[in-house]
Amino acid sequence: MRFTSEQRLDDGVLEREFTLGEIPGILWTPASASAPAPLILLGHPGGLHKMYPRLVARARQSAAEGFAAATIELTGSGDRPRSAAAEQARADLRRALEAGEPVDEEVVDRLVLPLVDKAVPEWQAVLDALLSLPEIGGPVGYSGGVISIGIRLAVVEPRISAAVLFAGSFVPRALFEEARQVTIPLHVLLQWDDEGNDRQAALDLFDAFGSKEKTLHANMGGHTGVPQFAGEDAARFFGRHLK
Amino acid sequence: MRFTSEQRLDDGVLEREFTLGEIPGILWTPASASAPAPLILLGHPGGLHKMYPRLVARARQSAAEGFAAATIELTGSGDRPRSAAAEQARADLRRALEAGEPVDEEVVDRLVLPLVDKAVPEWQAVLDALLSLPEIGGPVGYSGGVISIGIRLAVVEPRISAAVLFAGSFVPRALFEEARQVTIPLHVLLQWDDEGNDRQAALDLFDAFGSKEKTLHANMGGHTGVPQFAGEDAARFFGRHLK
Numbered sequence: 140m141r142f143t144s145e146q147r148l149d150d151g152v153l154e155r156e157f158t159l160g161e162i163p164g165i166l167w168t169p170a171s172a173s174a175p176a177p178l179i180l181l182g183h184p185g186g187l188h189k190m191y192p193r194l195v196a197r198a199r200q201s202a203a204e205g206f207a208a209a210t211i212e213l214t215g216s217g218d219r220p221r222s223a224a225a226e227q228a229r230a231d232l233r234r235a236l237e238a239g240e241p242v243d244e245e246v247v248d249r250l251v252l253p254l255v256d257k258a259v260p261e262w263q264a265v266l267d268a269l270l271s272l273p274e275i276g277g278p279v280g281y282s283g284g285v286i287s288i289g290i291r292l293a294v295v296e297p298r299i300s301a302a303v304l305f306a307g308s309f310v311p312r313a314l315f316e317e318a319r320q321v322t323i324p325l326h327v328l329l330q331w332d333d334e335g336n337d338r339q340a341a342l343d344l345f346d347a348f349g350s351k352e353k354t355l356h357a358n359m360g361g362h363t364g365v366p367q368f369a370g371e372d373a374a375r376f377f378g379r380h381l382k
Numbered sequence: 383m384r385f386t387s388e389q390r391l392d393d394g395v396l397e398r399e400f401t402l403g404e405i406p407g408i409l410w411t412p413a414s415a416s417a418p419a420p421l422i423l424l425g426h427p428g429g430l431h432k433m434y435p436r437l438v439a440r441a442r443q444s445a446a447e448g449f450a451a452a453t454i455e456l457t458g459s460g461d462r463p464r465s466a467a468a469e470q471a472r473a474d475l476r477r478a479l480e481a482g483e484p485v486d487e488e489v490v491d492r493l494v495l496p497l498v499d500k501a502v503p504e505w506q507a508v509l510d511a512l513l514s515l516p517e518i519g520g521p522v523g524y525s526g527g528v529i530s531i532g533i534r535l536a537v538v539e540p541r542i543s544a545a546v547l548f549a550g551s552f553v554p555r556a557l558f559e560e561a562r563q564v565t566i567p568l569h570v571l572l573q574w575d576d577e578g579n580d581r582q583a584a585l586d587l588f589d590a591f592g593s594k595e596k597t598l599h600a601n602m603g604g605h606t607g608v609p610q611f612a613g614e615d616a617a618r619f620f621g622r623h624l625k
Contacts, residue, residue, distance in 0.1 A: 331598075334472070342585065345600070346574070354612070355574075356599035357588070368622065369597070370614060379611065 140268035150357070150377050152202045154195070159268050162261050163187065163218070167198035175276025176207040177381040178269060178291075180262060180299075182202035182283025184308065185216025197282065200374050206381065207275050211265055214257040215286070225253060229294045231265045232309070247309040251287050255314070259291045262265055266298060278381045282373065286344070287314045301380035306341035307362055312325075318347040325353040326376040328369060333362045383511035385409075395445045399439070405504055406430065406461070407454035410441035410516055414499025419450040420624040421512060424503060424537075424541075425526030426553065428459025431512045431562075440525065445619050449624065450474050450518050454508055456528070459498040460469040466498060476551070490552040494530050498557070502534045509541060521624045525616065530557045531602070536564045544623035545569070546616045549584035550576050550605055561590040568596040571612060 146157040151170025156163070165187070169176055179201045181192045187210065198208040215222045215264050228250035235242045260279075278300040281289050289304045294317050306329045325348055329341050345355045354376070358369050387399040394413025399406065401450045408430070410560050412419055422444050426433045432454065440449040450620045458465045471493035505524075512518050521543040524532050525606050531546045568591055573583050588598050597619070 351602060352609075353602055355598065357598035357600075359594060359596055366595075368618070375611070 140265075145183075148195075148199070150199060150202070152199055154198075159265055160213050161212075161219070162265065164209060164265060165194070165198075166205045166207065166209045166269065166357070167195070167202055169202040174206060175274060177278050177377075179206050179208045179278070179280045179282050179377060180266070181210040182281060182285060182288055182305075183210060184284055185213035187217045189217075200370060201377070204310050204367070204374055204378055206280075206323065206377065207269075208264065211261060211266065214261060223309060225250065232263045242309060242319065248313070250308060251285070251292055251311050252313065254285065255287050255291045257296065258285070258288045262288070263294055263296055266296070268317055270298070280377050280381050282377070286309050288309060290314050290318050290321060293323055293325075294354055299323065301377060302338070303328065303376060306344060307336045309337075310340065310344055314352055315344060315365045316346050319349045321348050321350055323350060323374075324380050325350045326373055327353065327355045328365060328373065329355060329357040330362055330364060331359055333356050383508075383515075389436075391442070391513070392434060393442060393445070395442055397441075402454075404509055405454050405464070405508065407452060407508060408437070408441075409447055409450065409458075409512065410438070411446055411450045412445040415569045416518060419448060420521050420523070420620075421509075421518050422449050422451045422525050422620060423509070424453040425454065425528060425531055426453060428456035428458045430455045440613070445621070447617055447621055449523075449620065450512075452508065452512055454504060457497065457504060464530045465496070468493065475585060475606050477613050485552060487555060491554045491556070494528070494552060494554050495556065496585065498530050498534045500533045502527070502538065505531070505535055506539055508530065508537055509539070511565060513541070523620050524622070527551050529553060533557050533561050536566055536568075542566065544617060544620060546571065548608075549581045551579075553587055557616045558587060558590050561587055564591050564593055566593060567619075567623050568593045568598065569616055570598045571608060571616065572598060572600040572606055573607060574600050574602055579605065586595060 140155050140157050140159045142155045146154050153168045155166045182196055190266045201208040212219050215225050229244045246265050269277055279298050280301045281299050282303040284305040285308050289302050293302050298323050301324045303326045308349050327345050358366055383400050383402045385398045385400050389397050395570050398409045409603045426438055437453050444451040455462050474489045508541055522541050523544045524535050524542050525546040527548040528551050529547045530553050532545050536580050544567045546569045570588050601609050
């Protein structure tokens with residue numbers, strides 16, 4: 140892991156850009172940390188520059204609670220090399236949505252499964268590197284979409300102790316099956332009127348999770364309209380489980 | 383309104399039993415209130431003595447946030463005179479549930495509609511009396527089941543500014559229609575595995591509410607298993623809207 144830039148934000152949070160092999164990312168650590176900080180991995184739908192304002196807001200909120208936070212660029216997004224197959228699947232999805240047609244499961248599989256297969260080992264490699272830093276300790280939480288990546292991580296990565304998942308993307312049938320194997324505490328956010336989201340599928344997915352402690356918070360509004368208080372509820376969830 | 387008993391709880395909260403005409407109730411006011419306190423009406427499924435431990439816990443939590451809280455015995459419950467028609471409807475409902483049969487809409491109507499018709503004016507009369515006390519101010523919130531009573535109150539009683547509703551009882555079709563007329567901020571609690579509750583009906587009801595700000599919090603467990611943190615979230619909701 141190589142740090143490529145470093146700046147203090149006005150609230151004292153230290154923001155460092157890094158690369159790990161070909162993966163670019165950002166690490167935020169709290170202004171004053173006496174002990175190694177617990178860590179929250181911030182997932183997002185891809186496009187680190189475009190997503191930066193929302194990511195830094197989530198990182199500041201995490202830092203205020205004593206958590207470090209880190210994100211990486213999603214495979215095939217932002218400045219990372221495109222995959223022709225993924226671009227094709229994305230175009231097929233867009234075409235179906237614009238035509239108002241039901242989205243074929245095969246298209247969802249073609250788009251999401253390779254993403255999960257690539258992104259999860261990347262998160263795990265980044266986690267290895269982050270946990271070797273003296274200022275980062277455990278436990279570790281995952282927060283965000285792409286929800287399928289969160290599901291797989293929760294199943295295969297025992298260092299992740301709790302997850303806040305954003306129900307707002309298409310989920311392959313196979314990931315519903317994996318969801319039954321998830322046992323860590325979950326806090327699921329659903330935007331009730333999310334235009335790009337199938338509400339019933341999101342409720343079915345919530346039902347499928349094997350976790351004994353799982354909470355669904357549904358709020359009004361579209362994909363990016365998560366209210367401030369819902370973010371605070373999510374931060375409190377990590378406060379209960381990562382300390 | 384006649385106070386019939388008065389005691390200080392160990393946290394300084396003042397608990398007073400009262401009667402208003404034939405309606406018995408309990409009022410809790412915070413230990414130290416410099417200004418008239420906002421008020422939360424605590425709804426419950428009937429049986430004030432049986433429900434007391436849970437009600438006093440909710441009242442203490444409210445008082446800690448600076449709210450007064452009040453509850454009344456539900457019409458036809460506890461020591462109040464029974465209605466033969468309501469008892470018959472309750473028996474019909476129980477018989478259907480025990481036989482594992484679908485519950486007839488007509489039975490739900492027969493059980494719930496007269497309850498709503500009686501309980502809502504009672505709450506309004508109690509609200510008149512409570513708001514005339516110098517230690518009680520506005521705004522006013524309603525918290526609890528019977529959710530149909532909460533729906534009607536939210537529609538007809540303009541002094542209620544926000545409501546926490548427990549989705550855990552049968553709701554007549556007519557109340558779904560009234561739900562569309564509700565416009566105040568709502569915080570709806572759903573126990574995902576509530577044995578006596580139709581989950582899909584609860585989700586449909588949440589969808590029906592006309593409120594621009596409405597939040598659904600679903601947690602695992604049965605009817606009485608609402609986790610401590612869910613109660614705290616509900617208290618914060620009132621903190622945002624009643625101050």
